[in-house]
Amino acid sequence: MNRPSLPVLTALLLVALAGSTATAIAQSDDKAHQTSASISPTVDFRSARWLSDRDIINDNAEVIASVSDLILDRGSGRIEYAIIKTSGNYGTSGKLVTVPYTSLRWEAGDKDRFVLAATTEQLTLFPEYTAERWNAMRDGSKKDENGLRDRLEADNKSSGDPYAGSLENSVNTRIEGEITGVERVRTTTFGEQVEVSIKTTDGSTKRVAIGPSWFVNATNAAPMRGDKVVVDAMSLPRDPEQLLAASNYRSGNRELRLRDASGSPTWALKTIESNGQSYSAPYSRYLPISKITGLKVDCRGDDCGKVNDVILDRHSGQIAFLSIDPNQNFLGISDTKRLLPWSIATVTLDDIVRIDASKDMVLQSPETPADITTLSNGTHAERVYKAFNVPAPRFDPAEKRVDNRMSDPSNAWGHDGAVNGAIERSAVTSMQGSVLDITDVKFDNGTAPARAIKVRSLDKSQGDYLVLLGPVTYMNNQRTMCKVGDSIKLDAYRTTIDNRQYWLARSVDCNSIRVVLVDGNNAPAWAQR
Template identity: 35%
Template sequence: MYTRNTRTGLVLTLIAGTSISAGIAAAQTGRDNPKSPDRQKHRDQPADARVNGHDVVRTLHFVKSGAILGSSVFNANGEKLGSVDDIVINRGNGRILSVVIRDGGLLGIGGKLVAVPYGAFGYDASKGRLTLDVTPERLEQAPASESDGWLEFDSEEWTEELTEAYREMMRSLDADTRDAYAAGIAGAETERVEGTVTWVERDTTVHGEEQVTVHVRTADGSNRSVILGPSWYVMSQAAAPMRGDTISTVAYVLPRDGQNRLVARDATIDGGELAVRNDDGTPRWDVADRGWADAEARGTTATSPMLRLTDLVGKSAHARDDDGGEIADAVLELESGRIAMVSLDPNENFLGIADDVKCVPWSVASVGTDTVRIDADRDMLLNCESMPEQVSVFATPARLEPVYRVFDVQVVDFHPRERREWSLDTQVRDWSGNDRLTKAYRDSENVHFDGTVRSTRSLDIAEGMPNATAIVVRTDDGDREVVLGPGWYVSAEEMWFPDGAEVSVLGRNVRLDGQELFFATVVNRLEGERIVLWKDGTPVWRSRSASHTDR
């Protein structure tokens, strides 16, 4: 739309997602800042531009994490798919990798967790909600991501789950753990660099990973730049660098592009040891052929490149001089899919600003295992902006720039993410084609018992099959777990067994993939409803047109 601006004339406002790449650097201060405007323009600066003589302003979509977590997700038909249980981000660059949805479950009760790549989501700005182009039935067929272990990238657990979100995050993991300098390190000479850190640069490379480079002012007044490693790893360590820190590092000297690059082997930063590489030059962050569980044995503290948003909010935080508080919230920019800022709720003894929640750019925050370190001094935190109730006020780069300027950092590039269709690459079967199940069922004998429903749960039945829904029935001989059918089918047919319901069950004990399961053939409820699940040795969900009830 067009709006009148008295200073520049017409301003064309574009919704984020339109790519505008011209750059205007934000104002910076600090003589030693290599990203200051008098040194260079940052290539990642979000841009205003001019089209046909008019200013073009990119509009950004900011939202607090508290407004997204727990919110409902809908498809284009207005069908509710579930709610946002969590969001998985890269702990270094803050990019959103996946959204963990809790689907609707049985009549909205319970539900399983499904990790969906963030690139599959849209955002309905008019309704303020995420959208996903999938049917509720399709979501129900997706493999569950129930275990906390998947965030630690345990290979066996992930292999079992095989979700598209896994592959999406593993692609990011491959990029973030890649050692761009491995080929040149063997036999390279080393050099010691000592001095004071004047700038901590977190820059995205051509491979897509974010690397940390420290700019060091040495005793003789010269400036040296030393590459430390991927930001998720370096900035998660207790000795992560901050501006003003003293540093002593031994670095490999690697000739590249006509000049020497310094790549750190190890570093002592403000008295703390930063383990970057092993004695043979291999990176400490490399997790090929091993999980993250041995991080402590490798002298590191990071558990994973990935971080749950719910684990970020509430973490303690402190600045350079140990003043701090806790992270009260995070501000997401939804079109680019990354964290822009965090809300710092200061401690009560922080010069009287305890009740004034502050805006802190993500680019000065470093997320460790137990705390968030903020590369800022007391004056920066006292003078930075308070977090507004409505973060939509930061919709344009011009309005956003002052938030970053007080911390002497550039506004990052909120470049629109690539949208892609979500597909389940695993062969999600409806069970009807599983000959092993059908044969095992037909070879078994009927069993009958009566009892009372205690609970409803989701079960993993066999590899390559969607989760099942089962009820636990209390009988005179103890509890029996009764498999009703695929979760998507049970949900679609609105089968509901409230706790305490009296039922009469006819079914068969089936041995499948080494486990014995009881599959219900017919479930009779006391109210008179008769639910048929198998007919003539064939599951009724083979055809969605088959009715499951007989009155």
């Protein structure tokens, strides 16, 4: 086995390997032991109505716009964009434009206003929003007049497929049984993923990755605890937890096609099919929050009323709860509003909110307080999660948006650059050992530095390996996955930089987290287009 020569290494001040963290929001079986439902002390719960009525100032404390609505990821419930109304000039009324939610920050003090580093004139450069244009986006064949759909399509594509490149030698299998748990696994690189636990007919339990939550939960086939299912799946041979990747999912007459025979994901197509209807991918994934209020609620087949309000943590921009009017009393008069965790709710493309709980559970859930801010203190919020036997999510601040679609051939790390072009697909190796060091590697001739990891192989005859992970500019925007001393498994390709050979990580397994950095089509995570 040829090993690459080692250039001079620059030790990092922070000994941390950047990768995708995965936080699981689990829905376990109703009879299972209850998991922790503790709430982070830094949350600040507010209603969507309150959040959609905030002023926006610039760095000079001048009001330049106001929030009109918020655009969510349909699966994760995280705010991706704010729809804001600009302040018009010279008596004009302004217009609605969309800005990334992470570009906004809260003003210091108690004025409850957003701050955006922009002028009124600069706001006009952002994509314009109208209800007509949003509805027209449903048809992916129509021309995008102002770039909003193009931007959302680019964001959607950047999440990629966490198992690309891992299914080449997979074995197909069929699983039949009952779903005992549903998890929404958050990753930095690939978005939120749905995984299920299935108790099979022979008594064993299989864990199956279904797909991105925005894609899975937009359909009426979204998995729920207690569902009897038949799942066609593909093995992930090197996954330490023996996870399977579903290609087709069926529960009764509800079916969800997830991958084709080659393992390519259905959600990567430009058009999504659901219940005999076609939708563009961005329309399927993203949803104005105002459209959720008033939707009908279905509790495992029973009518549970409608959504009365949506409650978010304003710091993370993450939905925490739905407030439900269960229509318990005659004509709904004086109904008690009930709180439900977002992690048991799905919003389908045909505008139904499906709840993974019985109607009796909903009617017995904690009430929605008159003052939503009281949920941020005490045990009220924790009782909501415990009532449905699900853990409270981590309300982590959203990552700042960075443009990883580096396609300029003059950029060595770009999609068409020298590093990617020099990958030898026939020269692939697997490594297993412990992390010795995390370093930055500098190159000559203008190639941007790379984050690298030094691994001591379990096979002492192989010595130590230096494996490049990706460009430092990309890795700095990822979260910590490994540290020195951790056990690690890697698959790596060989590539050439400045006439020297290096190993370039294809995938990394560390601390029960798997990160795919270069997929089976040689598309690096930092250069997804």
